[in-house]
Every structure is written in structure tokens, then in C-alpha cells.
Amino acid sequence: MMNQEFIIIPGASNMPELPEVETVRRTLETLIVGKTIRDIDVFYERIIRGSTVTDFISKLEGQTLSSIDRYGKYLIFIFGELTILSHLRMEGKYFIKNLDEPKEKHEHIIFYFTDGSTLRYHDTRKFGTMDLILTKDIFTNSPIIKQGYEPFNEKLTGTHLRSLLKNRKTAIKSALLDQTVMSGLGNIYVDEVLFLSKLDPERQANTLTLKQYKDVVTNAKKVLTKAVELGGTTIRSYTSSLGVTGRFQNELLVHMKEKEPCIICLKPITKIKVNGRGTYYCTNCQK
DNA sequence: GTGACCACCTGGCCGC
């Protein structure tokens, strides 16, 4: 039995992207790998996909967590032949608590381990999902097969990105948010990548030069690598002295910087909407 | 194949 309540926050951001999910993975890996599920409570059934809730519970009971991986924004909990693909969407987060801790309002799934601890999935907006699949199907028959390469993958090059976007007339910002193009980028980091690449977020995706596609890939790697090192971004934190908080918010150059001076030209950062997404950029530096 | 729009969901914010 644990003596303290651990609160796991995905980089403490309210919008987990690849770095925040990686922070959660690393933290959970040290705390729950090797534990065996005794029971599961599902309080909000729509989170479960790929199986009935009854199957989800019955198949996982007695299973031991062997490892936790990640692809893009998906957490991959591997229990031998079974795997849970967990997507945190907007506000999903995991807590590890003692058995006797009362259930909080937004805790929708509780995994009870045989050692008396619990893993609790908390999601204010109920957008998150958990797919129960066969481990052998992870890369052949699961939501992950639709994902594009992560920026860290050597196969993701400027040439590859150009081939994917050559017919896409949508805004480059929208294209980069498409996880089938590049896996792991979300609204925050796309703004940063486009700023470093000096690209107008509304620029048509198929109009970039090869050098600009290469710059996007290079800067995506740079931004995500730095963000992973710093544990992600905390834009809205939660009260917890034990929380795992990110520090990348101190490195943000444009996101959430509306009206603040651009670090290059000192002109105020502008906020617009690109296909409904709040978007921050410098109208002077990004063309 | 592509783009636009909508639904999902709830807390926070704003105006009345």
C-alpha cells in the first residue's frame, strides 16, 4: 500500500501532445509496470472502444502490465497478449491513488491492482478513449496504423512531407495538425514550429518550397525534443504538490503570446483562427 | 482524395 497520493499530470497541460504523453508514459512506467489488475470500474462507458465494457473488464482482470509504450499521442499499455491504446485527447490524465481514496467527480475508470493501489483515469471533458486490442495487432489493426511518422523518425524528411502535401490546398497549420501527416503535433507545438519556420499558418500546404518542408521537419524535431526534455508544457496547472509539471511553457515563443512582442522583430503577436483553431503568429516574420 | 462542418463534453468567462 502506498503512503502518499501521487498525481500524474500529462505535462500538466490541458491539451496533451506528444511531449506531455511521453512525460506521462515515463512517469507511469516507473510506478505501475509489473502490477496486476484485480478489478476495474468503468463509470463512463463511451471511453471504451473496440470491445464491450463487460469484455474490457473480464479480459483485463488478472492481467499484469508488462510495459508502457507510446506512439504519437497514444499511450500503449501492454498486458502480454492484450493491449490498451489510451488517447488522452483534451484533458485526460492518470492518477495513482490508494484504494481508500474517495472517487472524484471526473474519474471515469479505476483499475484496482492486487497490491492495493489504484490507477484512475480522470477526464473532465470525457473526450479520451481506450481501445482494447490484441498486442499483435498494434501496428496492423488499430488506430495507430493511420498515424503518420513521428518527427523523430528518420523516414520523415522534407521530401516525404512534400509528397504528402503536394495536393493539399488546406492551410499548412491544418495539415500539420493532421496526425496522418505527422504524428504527435498539436495546436501548441504547431504554432511554435511554424514560427521557427517563418511560415504563415494560413499558407496553402502545397505551396512550400522543399527547403521550407525541410525546415518544418527540422523544427518539429527541435521543438518536440526540447519539450520532451522539459516534461511538456503546463498551460493550466492543477493544485498538487506532487504533480508532474512541464517547463516548456517558459520556452514558448508565440503560443498564448497575443499582443506580446515578437522576439525577432518586436511587433505584437497576432491571434487568429485557422479552421477553428486558435492560432498565434507574427504577421511580420511569418510569410 | 480533399475540405468543410459537426458532434462529443464541460469549465470558465462574459454580458445581462
Add this chain to the structure above:
DNA sequence: TGCGGCCAGGTGGTCA
């Protein structure tokens, strides 16, 4: 103070 309406966001589905 309380109420209603709007906004934020990632993804999947539908339709043109």
C-alpha cells in the same frame, strides 16, 4: 447573484 450563451480543443464521422 444567477442565468444563458459562447468558447476552447483533438478526433472521427458525414457530406459535398
